[in-house]
Amino acid sequence: MNRKQNRKQRLEKKQQKERQRELFRQLSPLLWTFVVWFALLSLIHTPLIKDPLLDFFVGFTTHSAYWFGRLLLLPVEMDRVPFLSVNGFHMRVVMECTAYNFYLFAGVLMIFVRWPLKHRLISLGIFFLLIFVMNNLRFITMGYLGSYRPELFDVVHDYLWNILFGFMVFGTWAWREHLAGRLEKAGNKGGADTALPADA
Numbered sequence: 121m122n123r124k125q126n127r128k129q130r131l132e133k134k135q136q137k138e139r140q141r142e143l144f145r146q147l148s149p150l151l152w153t154f155v156v157w158f159a160l161l162s163l164i165h166t167p168l169i170k171d172p173l174l175d176f177f178v179g180f181t182t183h184s185a186y187w188f189g190r191l192l193l194l195p196v197e198m199d200r201v202p203f204l205s206v207n208g209f210h211m212r213v214v215m216e217c218t219a220y221n222f223y224l225f226a227g228v229l230m231i232f233v234r235w236p237l238k239h240r241l242i243s244l245g246i247f248f249l250l251i252f253v254m255n256n257l258r259f260i261t262m263g264y265l266g267s268y269r270p271e272l273f274d275v276v277h278d279y280l281w282n283i284l285f286g287f288m289v290f291g292t293w294a295w296r297e298h299l300a301g302r303l304e305k306a307g308n309k310g311g312a313d314t315a316l317p318a319d320a
Contacts, residue, residue: 146297149232156228161221170215177218178202181255185213188256196260206263209270219255222285223248229293235300243296250288 164170182201189196189206197205202213226247230240258281266273 149229149234150293152232153225153229156231157221157225160224160228164220164224173220174215177215177220178213181218182213184252185256185259189260192260194260196263204259204263206260207267209263209266211259211263211266213259217255217259219251219285222251222289225289226251233293233297233300235296236303239296239300239303243292246296247289247292250292251285254285254288 164173179201182198182204185204186196186198195207204211204213226244229247230244233240233243235243262273262277262281265276
């Protein structure tokens with residue numbers, strides 16, 4: 121009886137260790153991405169790099185938010201970069217408003233994930249499209265919030281939207297990771313089904 125219990129305990133410990141290793145294997149791309157992302161953010165904030173990036177991202181974001189709003193037939197106005205108004209509420213686009221850090225995170229993540237190249241490229245496109253749309257929606261909603269409830273503007277801008285972006289990036293990664301795992305299993309199963317029998 122003791123032998124059976126000991127064998128069962130050893131088997132459970134082995135399975136637990138395997139689950140932990142598998143979990144670490146799945147999460148390690150995220151961990152490496154955070155390390156490299158922080159390093160790149162520090163590098164980007166040096167004056168030599170930040171100034172040209174600032175001009176590009178602020179200009180791109182201001183114009184994209186303006187045209188996004190105009191396509192939706194919303195009261196969005198832009199006198200000049202970086203000034204934007206939504207429903208009469210005036211905003212200034214700064215570097216932190218451009219979602220550059222989320223674009224950067226998604227790009228770095230695609231380096232570390234263990235996905236096929238095609239899956240990475242499609243995933244990167246999905247990440248960039250979602251970030252682009254969400255960031256434009258942020259300007260629209262913040263403009264309306266500022267015009268009706270300006271006292272809530274800073275709290276929603278500084279906290280709520282950053283949390284939503286974080287959940288969106290993590291959720292998209294989890295979805296694409298799950299899909300990559302399913303594709304890998306399907307490929308392995310297909311390979312096993314079509315494999316030639318070994319020589320006797």
